[in-house]
Amino acid sequence: MGRLFRIWMFWVLFLGLIDPSQASLRPRVSFSQGSSERLLGVYDSPTLKNTTTLLLSTDADTLFVGARDALLSLDVSQPDSITFKDKLEWKASRQNLNTCKWASKKDCGNFISILQFFNSTHLFVCGTNAYGPQGIIIPAESLNASIDAKDAKNCCPYSSTQRNTATIVDEELYTATKVGFFGNKQVISRCHSRGTRNNLELENVPKLLQDPIFISSTQVASEGKILLFFTEVGDLTGDSFVNSFIVSRVAQVCTDDNGGSRVLQKRWTSFAKAQLVCQQGEELQFNKLQDIVKLSPTDNESPDSTLFYGVFTSQWSVSSGLSAVCAFSLADIKASFTGDYKTFDLGGNRWSRQPNTDGKLGTCGLFNDTDRVLSIVKTSFLAEKAVRSVGKKLLLSSTEERYSRLAVQRTQAANGQSYTVLYLLTESGFLHKVVLLAKGPHIIEEIQTFKQPQTVKNILLSKSKGELFIASSEGVFRVPVSNCSAYPNCAECVLARDPFCGWDSETRACATVTGMGSNLQQDVETGNVNKQCKDFKNTAATVTRVAQFNEIVVLPCQSRSRLAEVTWRFLNNSAVPQFPYLQRADGSLVFLITPETVNTYHCMSTEMGFEQIIATFTVILPIIPRSLPPPSHQQPDVTLDSGTESEPIPDYYTTLEFDQSDSEPTTNEKTTADRSGEKQARTNLQSTVNMNTDGKDVVCISQKSYYSEMVAFCLLFVICLFVCVAFVILWSQSIRCNKTTPQKQPKDTESDKIWGTELVEKLS
Structure with missing residues (x-):
């Protein structure tokens, strides 16, 4: 009964998952691919296949693109253009290719899986190398330099289809990925450790990671930590229904960690994980994290104000495309990791509470602590307190689109107020630009970036350039974050509610907001046109x-x-x-x-x-002049409107042309008197018609209308039909009456019957 009750409760909650207030959330304007109002820069080359990673140089003038068997650098210094700069050909080894094909793998190539700046001058690049991953360090200015590939089997992914994440801090590589030819081992590791520091991996203990999919990672310098985001199979009880849950996680490792001296040698002593909850009130969670990005605080804000914006979906709504966006604060993440923990009891196959009485769990520097403390750390890695979204609510939800990637930035409107803008990429190929307002989200526009539905692996925002870079199978796209010129008048500019755009009354154009104090008409919250556009003329041609x-x-x-x-x-x-x-x-x-x-x-x-x-x-209605009568001695009565402008003559008019000369063709039937009458009629007609530029008079005669005749015919037809129906009804009734009336037998027949009866009696 308990299991059935939980299943029933699940469906009750699931039916409440769709928020009716969010169901009508639609983009205000939509631009198709190639629209003249929303032009995109694009780089497309036959040699560019399976773009996997993007990286922008510090000066934002060079875009590095990782692809299959190649690493490219593209020049993006000029607006609205992407041009080729340099290329590194890097193919998988012949031996690995043969082994990969023999194993019937589908991605037997060298796919660039990790692309990061190793330092200010060099790049660190990982390639799958047909399931034999390798890593190289190469100068960013010259991709054609000789490379020295090193084995990276415990640091880089084997397959291009498996998601991974990597961050480099002080020339040390922190990665989270699946390794092994069959992808059956999960690692969170530190590679290329400097000096005497140890390369670190996770300890192989039960329930540490359960079939994870790694999403993203980032450095939190103020905490000296690396935060990692992933999903895994939930395991809180022995109930198989609960175990079917997908759980989103945030995990931490400390950059100063060097492993324990006896317990947890060359293993993380600072690893801890907590649950991320994207949920509206008490409704069912959006439990599958798709992408997450960090939004750093302003200079006058505390580092604890750092926010993480994530796109989530629900594992029970794959077909409906249901997705949501939630925000999490660094302060809430820290509170979770400094609280109590759970310890898994292998004998009892259950989790038990582990109080964090001394406050050491979840902190950095534990690698120098005692073996007793490290033994507790080894099994107590799951924080008891979940990290809930800011305000315990959704920032946005959609029942129509499945979002896969996002970027986020904060910008100032013309009045100095700060707004958060999200860029959400759908699997159907559209980019949604969303501003978060006090009354809720507003989708300013949607832009079709590619035509074939696909899962894009990278979307990169350059705040300095005000552009987004998106890599897909159709090429690398360059999308300006704003396009104010698309709004032709003040009303459209204000109604867009785009914090990047405002109406310039002097130039009478929708212009880009350059910062606080811009003398532009704008109302991001309410879009009040009557207040902002007082000189707007509400007319149309x-x-x-x-x-x-x-x-x-x-x-x-x-x-x-x-x-x-x-x-x-x-x-x-x-x-x-x-x-x-x-x-x-x-x-x-x-x-x-x-x-x-x-x-x-x-x-x-x-x-x-x-x-x-x-x-x-x-x-x-068309101008219908009176029809010209046949040639006679009477003067034709023609009336046409004259003016400075004349409308074109419709096709349903008959056009008659008269030569300006007075000469008439002679016939045997016409008399001299008839010709003189026609010439007089011509003179009168020419005084009432307009002249063409070719020197000919044109008279338009309307074709005869049969409207009244058709109406009369229809009335007569209805009357006749009514009479015929009435006649048929009367006739059928008369036939029915004749059949029901009994008929008398003829007299002769009756007498014959009587005589026959008497004869039989006599004979008997």
Whole structure:
């Protein structure tokens, strides 16, 4: 019963996982790949395959790209362009390739798995080398220098499909990865230790790591620690249902650690791990960490204000694409590691509480402590207190997109207020730019970066350049973090609520905010156009649409914003009714031309309480002049509008051309009097028509309309149909009556029956 109750509770919580308030979270504007309003720089080369890692130089002018069998350096010093600079060809050894293919591995090549600055002048590069990993140290300025590859089997991943993380501090490499030909060993190690310092690995004890997937790592200099983020299989009880949970973790190791003297020799004495909880209140957790990045505090803030922004998904919602973003503070992580711990009892197969009475657990410098303390450290590595998200809430959740990677930065708006901006990459190929506001997240825009759905392994933000670099199978993309010129007027600029953009009333353009005190019109929180754009003219150019009676007309109207409500109104500002009009999902208006629908229409967009006219259409009937009679002695009665501008003649008119000369073709049937009458009619006609540039008079004669005849025919047809139906009904009733009336037998037949009866009686 207890197990069934837990399963029932799981589904109850899961049904509450979707937050209705977040379900409608949509990007305001969307730019497809190649859009002229959102141009991206791209580097694409046939030799660039399977990009795996990105690294930007300290001056942000060179981008290093790790790929299959190659390491490239690209010049990104010029805006909006990426050009080739240098290349290192580094292929797997022939022996390793043969062994890899014999084992039927799919990634038999040399994939660059780790790319870091070893120091200010050199790079440290790890390659899988067809499941025989190697590492090299190479000058950053010359990738063609001779290389001296060293074995890196305990420091670098064997496979390109396994996630790993690496950080270099003081020329020492801290890595977390799976090693071995079959990836059956997990290591968190320190390699290339300097001087007399030992290379360190984890002790092989139960429950230390359980099928982990390493996500990210970073140095926290103020603590002298390396923080590592990963997911693993949860194991808190013997219940198989609970054991099926995926748990997100944060772990620590100290950079001063050198292993114990007798206990934990050449092993970490500072390793500890805690659970990361991304959860809204008491709802079901988003338990699978996808990516996490650090946002350092400002200069006047404490290091404890450091925040870590992570993208999470739920293991029970793979098909729905459900994902969320949570933030964690360094202060909460420190509180977890300095609290009590849990010790795994191998005999009882359970966890027990380990009080941190002396406060030593989770601190640095334990490698010099006693064997008794190190023995406790060896088995007490799981912090009892979980690290919960800031405010115990979600910053963002989506029921439509599965986010895989993210970048984050903090920027100042024109009024000096600071805002956090997230860049979230979806597996469907779009980049979402999100600003976190007091009322909740706002997706400013989405940009299609690549067409084929894929899991991108790297997204790199350059704050100095104000650009993002994204590596995919389709190339390396360069995305500016803002594109203010895409907003054509003050209203659009303010409604975007982009902290990077504001309206410049002097240049009458949407410009980039350069810092506090910028004289730009901007309202990031509420997008108040009426307050910021007082000189904005809410007008749109009128488009004239000529249409005939009974013609179906489609008036297009599409708002730039997907958050705006589109409505149609008449010239007097009254709303266009639902019948006989039809408004499509794309905002266009469809209707049939009748005398009542010939009108002027305004397409209105309403967003954040502001209404603006997107488009104006005036629907008119064609100019229908009176038809010319056949040639006769009577003067034709033709009336045409004249003015400075004339509309083009529709195709449904018949065009007659008259030569300007007075000469007439002679025929045997025409008399001299007829010709003189026609010449007089011509003279009168020429005084009422407009002249073409080629010197010919043009008269437009409308084709005859059969509208009234069609109406009369339809009425007669309905009457005839009614009469025929009535006749058929009466006739069928008469037939039914005849069948039900009993018929009398003929008299002769009855007499024959009587006579026959009497004859039988006599004979008997």
